[in-house]
Amino acid sequence: MAAEKIFLIGMMGSGKSYWAKKIAKWNKCVGYDLDDIIEMNEEKTIPEIFSEDGEDAFRKTEAKIIRWFKEKKKFVIATGGGTPCFHDNMNWMKKEGVVIWLDESIEVLVSRLIANKTKRPLIANLSDDQISKFVQEKLVERNPIYQQAHYRLTSDEIKEANLKKLILKHVS
Numbered sequence: 001m002a003a004e005k006i007f008l009i010g011m012m013g014s015g016k017s018y019w020a021k022k023i024a025k026w027n028k029c030v031g032y033d034l035d036d037i038i039e040m041n042e043e044k045t046i047p048e049i050f051s052e053d054g055e056d057a058f059r060k061t062e063a064k065i066i067r068w069f070k071e072k073k074k075f076v077i078a079t080g081g082g083t084p085c086f087h088d089n090m091n092w093m094k095k096e097g098v099v100i101w102l103d104e105s106i107e108v109l110v111s112r113l114i115a116n117k118t119k120r121p122l123i124a125n126l127s128d129d130q131i132s133k134f135v136q137e138k139l140v141e142r143n144p145i146y147q148q149a150h151y152r153l154t155s156d157e158i159k160e161a162n163l164k165k166l167i168l169k170h171v172s
C-alpha cells in the first residue's frame with residue numbers, strides 16, 4: 001500500500017527531483033518531474049520557454065500541466081521551485097494530495113545552484129554573489145507560500161527515514 005499523490009515543493013536546488021526518484025522506488029509509484037513534462041509537452045527547454053515566450057507564459061503552462069495530475073492516481077512529482085507560488089497551484093496541490101516542503105538551507109541551495117545554473121533561466125546569467133542574493137530574496141518572497149505545505153522537512157531532516165515516516169501516514 002502506498003500514499004496516493006505526493007507533491008514535493010521547495011526552492012531550486014532543494015533536491016526535489018532526487019527525492020522524487022527515490023520515493024517512487026520505495027513507494028512503488030510513478031515518479032515525475034514537472035519541468036521535464038513541460039519540456040516534453042512544449043518541445044522546448046525551460047530556458048527556451050523563458051526566453052521565447054516569457055515567464056508569464058511558462059507559469060500558465062506550468063499551472064495547466066500540474067492540473068493534468070488530477071486524473072492520475074498514485075505518483076510522486078517534483079514540482080518547480082516557483083510552482084506553488086503561481087495560479088493558486090498550492091491550494092490545488094493541497095486538495096489533491098500530500099504536499100511536502102524540502103526546506104534546504106540557504107548555504108546548500110546556493111552552493112548547488114552555483115554549480116548547476118545553466119538549466120535555470122532565473123539564475124543562468126548571475127554571478128555567484130548575485131545567486132546568493134537571489135536565493136535570499138526569493139526565500140523571503142516564497143517562504144510564506146511554501147509554509148502552507150502539509151509537511152516541512154528542514155535541512156537536517158531531509159532523509160529517507162523521515163520521508164518514509166510521513167508518507168506512510170497517508171497509506172490507503
Ligand code: S3P
Nearest residue numbers: 011012013035080081082120121
Ligand atoms: C523555477 C525553478 C525551476 C524551473 C524554472 C523556474 C523557479 O525548477 O521550474 O526554472 O521559479 O524557482 P527547479 O526548482 O526544479 O530548478
